[in-house]
């Protein structure tokens with residue numbers, strides 16, 4: 379197994395934290411996204427979506443999605459459990475992860491990629507060159523505030539996003555909040571539950587990954 383990674387991008391960091399929680403280290407290859415290495419024929423042959431992370435398996439298969447990679451690792455290395463212990467738990471965790479992606483990660487990406495100098499013509503990751511649309515940056519900023527509001531409400535009576543246990547949903551939300559700083563969209567200080575939860579999850583050793 380080999381992980382195609384990038385040290386500063388949020389998506390592969392979700393996998394690195396997941397691996398750190400499992401106390402696993404995989405051989406890794408840094409993909410130079412700024413230098414356009416994701417568009418080289420060799421990388422495209424492995425992942426036509428031109429994104430990281432990719433988990434290349436010894437079988438020759440390539441898993442090109444964060445949650446699919448984590449699911450594969452979870453099945454091989456079930457302890458500690460990070461994706462649910464029974465049908466209901468697994469389904470609920472998946473709901474929260476999807477909500478965090480949709481309202482959090484994608485919303486911040488929408489705001490950031492449609493406004494950041496240096497990402498002109500790169501408004502979406504992937505093989506297409508797409509122009510930035512300033513109205514989408516504004517829409518993304520509004521969507522992020524909605525994300526923070528519901529996350530704070532959720533955390534008011536849950537220690538972690540899915541209850542008493544740390545899960546992949548916390549990893550996803552932690553990476554989202556850290557990504558938000560790059561878009562100058564940090565959670566508002568009055569959302570005390572996010573601050574309390576962030577203090578706890580960001581001090582875990584895995585958060586350094």
Ligand SMILES: N[C@@H](CCC(=O)N[C@@H](CS)C(=O)NCC(=O)O)C(=O)O
Nearest residue numbers: 387388389429430442443444503504
């Ligand atoms: N399908 C992927 C998307 C991952 C993704 O968007 N990766 C970004 C880094 S965070 C990327 O590779 N971007 C390449 C680019 O911007 O050209 C997943 O969620 O696993």
